[in-house]
Amino acid sequence: MSELRLYVRASEKQAEQILDLLTLAFGEEDFALATQEIDESRDIWEASVYLMAEDEAYVRARITEALSSEFAGFPIEKETIPDADWIAMSLEGLKPVRAGRFLVHGSHDRDKVQANDLAIEIEAGQAFGTGHHGTTAGCLEMIEDVFKARTARNALDLGTGSGVLAIAVRKLRPIPVLATDIDPVAVRVARENARLNGIASGLAFETAPGFHSPAFRAYGPFDVIIANILARPLIRMAPELARHLAPHGTVILSGILAAQRWKVLSAYNGAGLAHVRTIWRNGWVTIRLERRG
Numbered sequence: 414m415s416e417l418r419l420y421v422r423a424s425e426k427q428a429e430q431i432l433d434l435l436t437l438a439f440g441e442e443d444f445a446l447a448t449q450e451i452d453e454s455r456d457i458w459e460a461s462v463y464l465m466a467e468d469e470a471y472v473r474a475r476i477t478e479a480l481s482s483e484f485a486g487f488p489i490e491k492e493t494i495p496d497a498d499w500i501a502m503s504l505e506g507l508k509p510v511r512a513g514r515f516l517v518h519g520s521h522d523r524d525k526v527q528a529n530d531l532a533i534e535i536e537a538g539q540a541f542g543t544g545h546h547g548t549t550a551g552c553l554e555m556i557e558d559v560f561k562a563r564t565a566r567n568a569l570d571l572g573t574g575s576g577v578l579a580i581a582v583r584k585l586r587p588i589p590v591l592a593t594d595i596d597p598v599a600v601r602v603a604r605e606n607a608r609l610n611g612i613a614s615g616l617a618f619e620t621a622p623g624f625h626s627p628a629f630r631a632y633g634p635f636d637v638i639i640a641n642i643l644a645r646p647l648i649r650m651a652p653e654l655a656r657h658l659a660p661h662g663t664v665i666l667s668g669i670l671a672a673q674r675w676k677v678l679s680a681y682n683g684a685g686l687a688h689v690r691t692i693w694r695n696g697w698v699t700i701r702l703e704r705r706g
Protein backbone atom coordinates (compact mmCIF):
# COMPACT_ATOMS: atom_id res chain seq x y z
CA MET A 414 0.00 0.00 0.00
CA SER A 415 1.60 3.27 -1.08
CA GLU A 416 1.64 6.55 0.79
CA LEU A 417 0.12 9.71 -0.70
CA ARG A 418 0.35 13.41 -0.11
CA LEU A 419 -2.72 15.53 -0.86
CA TYR A 420 -1.79 19.20 -0.95
CA VAL A 421 -2.96 22.71 -1.74
CA ARG A 422 -0.67 25.40 -3.17
CA ALA A 423 -0.97 28.86 -1.68
CA SER A 424 1.03 31.80 -0.29
CA GLU A 425 2.81 31.37 3.05
CA LYS A 426 0.06 33.18 4.96
CA GLN A 427 -2.70 31.20 3.23
CA ALA A 428 -0.83 27.91 3.75
CA GLU A 429 -0.75 28.63 7.49
CA GLN A 430 -4.49 29.36 7.51
CA ILE A 431 -5.13 26.17 5.53
CA LEU A 432 -3.01 24.18 8.00
CA ASP A 433 -5.11 25.58 10.86
CA LEU A 434 -8.32 24.54 9.09
CA LEU A 435 -6.91 21.05 8.39
CA THR A 436 -5.76 20.72 12.00
CA LEU A 437 -9.29 21.54 13.15
CA ALA A 438 -10.83 19.14 10.61
CA PHE A 439 -8.56 16.17 11.34
CA GLY A 440 -8.22 16.75 15.08
CA GLU A 441 -7.07 13.57 16.78
CA GLU A 442 -7.07 11.49 13.60
CA ASP A 443 -3.84 9.85 12.63
CA PHE A 444 -2.86 11.90 9.55
CA ALA A 445 0.34 13.92 9.40
CA LEU A 446 -0.12 17.57 8.41
CA ALA A 447 2.62 19.90 7.25
CA THR A 448 3.43 23.07 5.33
CA GLN A 449 6.50 23.47 3.18
CA GLU A 450 8.04 26.24 1.14
CA ILE A 451 8.26 25.54 -2.61
CA ASP A 452 9.52 28.82 -4.09
CA GLU A 453 10.73 31.59 -1.79
CA SER A 454 10.91 34.34 -4.45
CA ARG A 455 7.29 33.74 -5.62
CA ASP A 456 5.89 33.03 -2.12
CA ILE A 457 4.62 29.57 -3.08
CA TRP A 458 3.92 27.13 -0.25
CA GLU A 459 2.08 23.84 0.06
CA ALA A 460 -0.14 22.66 2.90
CA SER A 461 -0.21 18.84 2.91
CA VAL A 462 -1.90 15.85 4.42
CA TYR A 463 0.01 12.53 4.37
CA LEU A 464 -2.13 9.39 4.14
CA MET A 465 -2.28 5.82 2.92
CA ALA A 466 -3.75 5.37 -0.59
CA GLU A 467 -6.77 3.47 0.76
CA ASP A 468 -7.88 6.61 2.68
CA GLU A 469 -7.73 8.95 -0.34
CA ALA A 470 -11.48 9.39 -1.02
CA TYR A 471 -12.24 10.01 2.66
CA VAL A 472 -9.37 12.46 3.21
CA ARG A 473 -10.04 14.34 -0.03
CA ALA A 474 -13.70 14.84 0.98
CA ARG A 475 -12.64 16.08 4.43
CA ILE A 476 -10.16 18.58 2.92
CA THR A 477 -12.79 19.85 0.45
CA GLU A 478 -15.22 20.37 3.31
CA ALA A 479 -12.63 22.08 5.54
CA LEU A 480 -11.64 24.54 2.79
CA SER A 481 -15.15 25.12 1.41
CA SER A 482 -15.72 28.58 2.88
CA GLU A 483 -12.37 30.40 2.56
CA PHE A 484 -10.38 28.41 0.01
CA ALA A 485 -13.03 26.80 -2.20
CA GLY A 486 -11.28 27.55 -5.51
CA PHE A 487 -7.94 26.01 -4.51
CA PRO A 488 -7.33 22.68 -6.27
CA ILE A 489 -6.32 19.66 -4.17
CA GLU A 490 -3.33 18.05 -5.83
CA LYS A 491 -1.88 14.60 -5.28
CA GLU A 492 1.62 13.14 -5.06
CA THR A 493 2.35 9.44 -4.69
CA ILE A 494 5.34 9.12 -2.40
CA PRO A 495 7.64 6.75 -4.26
CA ASP A 496 8.72 3.60 -2.45
CA ALA A 497 12.18 4.48 -3.70
CA ASP A 498 12.24 7.16 -0.98
CA TRP A 499 12.40 4.33 1.50
CA ILE A 500 14.32 1.58 -0.21
CA ALA A 501 16.56 1.09 -3.21
CA MET A 502 18.59 4.19 -2.49
CA SER A 503 21.97 3.70 -4.11
CA LEU A 504 24.99 5.74 -3.18
CA GLU A 505 26.10 5.75 -6.79
CA GLY A 506 26.75 9.37 -7.73
CA LEU A 507 25.79 10.65 -4.29
CA LYS A 508 28.17 12.64 -2.15
CA PRO A 509 29.31 11.36 1.26
CA VAL A 510 27.16 12.60 4.14
CA ARG A 511 28.49 14.04 7.37
CA ALA A 512 26.51 13.80 10.62
CA GLY A 513 28.56 14.74 13.66
CA ARG A 514 31.81 12.74 13.44
CA PHE A 515 30.23 10.14 11.17
CA LEU A 516 30.94 10.15 7.45
CA VAL A 517 28.67 7.80 5.48
CA HIS A 518 30.11 7.12 2.04
CA GLY A 519 30.22 4.67 -0.86
CA SER A 520 33.30 2.73 -1.91
CA HIS A 521 33.98 5.33 -4.65
CA ASP A 522 34.51 7.96 -1.91
CA ARG A 523 36.96 6.15 0.40
CA ASP A 524 39.53 8.85 -0.34
CA LYS A 525 37.24 11.49 1.24
CA VAL A 526 37.61 9.95 4.72
CA GLN A 527 39.66 12.18 7.05
CA ALA A 528 41.71 11.22 10.10
CA ASN A 529 39.08 12.02 12.76
CA ASP A 530 36.07 10.69 10.85
CA LEU A 531 34.08 7.71 12.00
CA ALA A 532 33.64 6.33 8.50
CA ILE A 533 30.75 4.03 7.56
CA GLU A 534 30.80 2.52 4.09
CA ILE A 535 27.36 1.69 2.72
CA GLU A 536 26.79 0.20 -0.72
CA ALA A 537 23.16 -0.62 -0.04
CA GLY A 538 20.99 -0.75 -3.11
CA GLN A 539 18.11 -2.62 -1.52
CA ALA A 540 17.77 -1.22 1.98
CA PHE A 541 17.07 2.24 3.37
CA GLY A 542 19.86 4.07 5.13
CA THR A 543 22.60 5.78 3.14
CA GLY A 544 22.72 8.73 5.51
CA HIS A 545 21.17 11.09 2.95
CA HIS A 546 17.74 11.05 4.53
CA GLY A 547 17.10 13.58 7.33
CA THR A 548 16.01 10.78 9.67
CA THR A 549 19.20 8.73 9.29
CA ALA A 550 21.43 11.79 9.62
CA GLY A 551 19.43 12.95 12.67
CA CYS A 552 19.83 9.52 14.29
CA LEU A 553 23.59 9.47 13.63
CA GLU A 554 24.00 12.88 15.25
CA MET A 555 21.86 11.81 18.22
CA ILE A 556 23.77 8.51 18.63
CA GLU A 557 27.04 10.41 18.94
CA ASP A 558 25.44 12.78 21.47
CA VAL A 559 24.01 9.93 23.58
CA PHE A 560 27.18 7.84 23.71
CA LYS A 561 29.24 10.91 24.63
CA ALA A 562 27.03 11.41 27.67
CA ARG A 563 26.43 7.89 28.99
CA THR A 564 27.79 4.39 29.27
CA ALA A 565 25.69 1.55 27.89
CA ARG A 566 25.90 -2.21 28.18
CA ASN A 567 24.00 -2.94 24.98
CA ALA A 568 21.80 -1.41 22.25
CA LEU A 569 18.92 -2.27 19.92
CA ASP A 570 18.48 -0.88 16.38
CA LEU A 571 14.86 -1.60 15.43
CA GLY A 572 14.20 -1.15 11.69
CA THR A 573 17.88 -1.37 10.83
CA GLY A 574 17.52 -1.05 7.01
CA SER A 575 21.07 -0.91 5.64
CA GLY A 576 22.40 -1.42 9.19
CA VAL A 577 23.93 2.05 9.22
CA LEU A 578 22.85 2.97 12.77
CA ALA A 579 23.86 -0.36 14.32
CA ILE A 580 27.25 -0.03 12.61
CA ALA A 581 27.52 3.54 13.95
CA VAL A 582 26.96 2.32 17.52
CA ARG A 583 29.63 -0.37 17.10
CA LYS A 584 32.05 2.22 15.69
CA LEU A 585 31.61 4.22 18.92
CA ARG A 586 31.46 1.44 21.54
CA PRO A 587 32.36 -2.27 21.62
CA ILE A 588 28.97 -3.25 23.10
CA PRO A 589 26.58 -5.96 21.88
CA VAL A 590 24.00 -4.60 19.42
CA LEU A 591 20.85 -6.34 18.17
CA ALA A 592 19.70 -5.09 14.73
CA THR A 593 16.24 -6.11 13.49
CA ASP A 594 14.02 -5.42 10.51
CA ILE A 595 10.64 -6.62 9.28
CA ASP A 596 12.19 -7.03 5.81
CA PRO A 597 14.49 -10.05 5.34
CA VAL A 598 16.23 -8.34 2.39
CA ALA A 599 17.20 -5.43 4.66
CA VAL A 600 18.56 -7.88 7.25
CA ARG A 601 20.70 -9.58 4.60
CA VAL A 602 21.98 -6.23 3.31
CA ALA A 603 22.68 -4.99 6.87
CA ARG A 604 24.67 -8.14 7.62
CA GLU A 605 26.75 -7.62 4.45
CA ASN A 606 27.31 -3.97 5.36
CA ALA A 607 28.49 -4.91 8.85
CA ARG A 608 31.05 -7.27 7.29
CA LEU A 609 32.10 -4.55 4.81
CA ASN A 610 32.74 -2.25 7.78
CA GLY A 611 34.95 -4.79 9.53
CA ILE A 612 32.44 -5.71 12.24
CA ALA A 613 32.85 -9.44 12.66
CA SER A 614 31.24 -9.95 16.07
CA GLY A 615 29.03 -8.25 18.65
CA LEU A 616 26.32 -7.39 16.14
CA ALA A 617 23.34 -9.79 15.94
CA PHE A 618 20.66 -9.65 13.24
CA GLU A 619 17.06 -10.80 13.34
CA THR A 620 14.09 -10.57 10.97
CA ALA A 621 11.07 -9.57 13.05
CA PRO A 622 8.00 -7.32 12.84
CA GLY A 623 8.11 -4.96 15.81
CA PHE A 624 9.05 -6.85 18.97
CA HIS A 625 7.71 -10.22 17.77
CA SER A 626 10.74 -12.43 18.30
CA PRO A 627 12.28 -14.21 21.31
CA ALA A 628 15.55 -12.42 20.37
CA PHE A 629 14.42 -9.25 22.16
CA ARG A 630 14.12 -11.02 25.47
CA ALA A 631 17.33 -12.96 24.86
CA TYR A 632 19.42 -9.85 24.14
CA GLY A 633 17.48 -7.28 26.24
CA PRO A 634 16.56 -5.32 28.21
CA PHE A 635 18.44 -2.60 26.36
CA ASP A 636 20.23 0.46 27.69
CA VAL A 637 19.77 2.23 24.33
CA ILE A 638 16.97 1.60 21.81
CA ILE A 639 17.06 3.30 18.40
CA ALA A 640 14.02 3.06 16.11
CA ASN A 641 13.83 4.97 12.83
CA ILE A 642 10.50 3.70 11.51
CA LEU A 643 7.41 5.92 11.09
CA ALA A 644 5.24 7.80 13.58
CA ARG A 645 2.26 5.45 13.42
CA PRO A 646 4.07 2.18 14.23
CA LEU A 647 6.23 4.01 16.79
CA ILE A 648 3.12 5.22 18.62
CA ARG A 649 1.65 1.71 18.56
CA MET A 650 4.87 0.21 19.86
CA ALA A 651 5.43 2.68 22.75
CA PRO A 652 4.35 0.39 25.65
CA GLU A 653 6.23 -2.63 24.25
CA LEU A 654 9.35 -0.62 23.51
CA ALA A 655 9.31 0.74 27.07
CA ARG A 656 9.07 -2.84 28.41
CA HIS A 657 12.31 -3.77 26.62
CA LEU A 658 14.15 -0.69 27.93
CA ALA A 659 16.44 -1.05 30.95
CA PRO A 660 16.11 1.31 33.95
CA HIS A 661 17.66 4.70 33.03
CA GLY A 662 17.49 3.58 29.38
CA THR A 663 17.71 5.99 26.43
CA VAL A 664 15.45 5.92 23.36
CA ILE A 665 16.16 7.54 19.98
CA LEU A 666 13.14 7.75 17.67
CA SER A 667 12.93 9.01 14.08
CA GLY A 668 10.88 8.67 10.90
CA ILE A 669 8.62 11.33 12.40
CA LEU A 670 7.37 14.37 10.48
CA ALA A 671 7.59 17.63 12.43
CA ALA A 672 3.77 17.82 12.61
CA GLN A 673 3.61 14.36 14.23
CA ARG A 674 6.13 15.13 16.97
CA TRP A 675 3.73 15.91 19.80
CA LYS A 676 1.69 12.75 19.18
CA VAL A 677 4.77 10.57 19.44
CA LEU A 678 5.96 12.46 22.51
CA SER A 679 2.65 12.01 24.28
CA ALA A 680 2.58 8.26 23.51
CA TYR A 681 6.07 7.86 24.99
CA ASN A 682 5.37 10.14 27.96
CA GLY A 683 2.44 7.83 28.65
CA ALA A 684 4.89 4.91 28.62
CA GLY A 685 7.01 6.59 31.31
CA LEU A 686 9.68 8.29 29.17
CA ALA A 687 10.72 11.93 29.31
CA HIS A 688 11.83 14.10 26.38
CA VAL A 689 15.50 15.15 26.39
CA ARG A 690 16.26 16.60 22.96
CA THR A 691 14.85 16.98 19.42
CA ILE A 692 16.90 17.36 16.23
CA TRP A 693 15.08 18.87 13.22
CA ARG A 694 16.27 18.01 9.68
CA ASN A 695 14.43 18.66 6.40
CA GLY A 696 10.97 18.51 7.97
CA TRP A 697 11.79 15.34 9.95
CA VAL A 698 12.49 15.09 13.66
CA THR A 699 14.69 12.80 15.71
CA ILE A 700 13.72 12.59 19.37
CA ARG A 701 15.70 11.48 22.40
CA LEU A 702 13.83 10.28 25.48
CA GLU A 703 14.92 8.80 28.77
CA ARG A 704 13.45 6.67 31.47
CA ARG A 705 14.10 8.30 34.78
CA GLY A 706 14.80 5.41 37.10
Ligand SMILES: C[S@@+](CC[C@H](N)C(=O)[O-])C[C@H]1O[C@@H](n2cnc3c(N)ncnc32)[C@H](O)[C@@H]1O
Nearest residue numbers: 541542549572573574594595596599622623641
Ligand atom coordinates in the same frame (compact mmCIF):
# COMPACT_ATOMS: atom_id res chain seq x y z
C1 LIG B 1 13.31 4.59 7.58
S1 LIG B 1 14.05 3.03 7.43
C2 LIG B 1 15.41 3.22 8.57
C3 LIG B 1 16.66 2.49 8.18
C4 LIG B 1 17.89 2.83 9.02
N1 LIG B 1 17.71 2.42 10.40
C5 LIG B 1 18.19 4.31 8.93
O1 LIG B 1 18.09 5.00 9.94
O2 LIG B 1 18.54 4.78 7.86
C6 LIG B 1 12.90 2.04 8.29
C7 LIG B 1 13.21 0.57 8.32
O3 LIG B 1 12.33 -0.02 9.27
C8 LIG B 1 11.81 -1.24 8.76
N2 LIG B 1 10.50 -1.44 9.41
C9 LIG B 1 9.33 -0.85 9.13
N3 LIG B 1 8.36 -1.27 9.96
C10 LIG B 1 8.94 -2.15 10.82
C11 LIG B 1 8.48 -2.93 11.92
N4 LIG B 1 7.20 -2.88 12.30
N5 LIG B 1 9.35 -3.73 12.57
C12 LIG B 1 10.65 -3.78 12.19
N6 LIG B 1 11.15 -3.07 11.16
C13 LIG B 1 10.31 -2.25 10.47
C14 LIG B 1 11.75 -1.03 7.26
O4 LIG B 1 11.80 -2.28 6.57
C15 LIG B 1 13.00 -0.16 7.01
O5 LIG B 1 14.13 -0.94 6.71
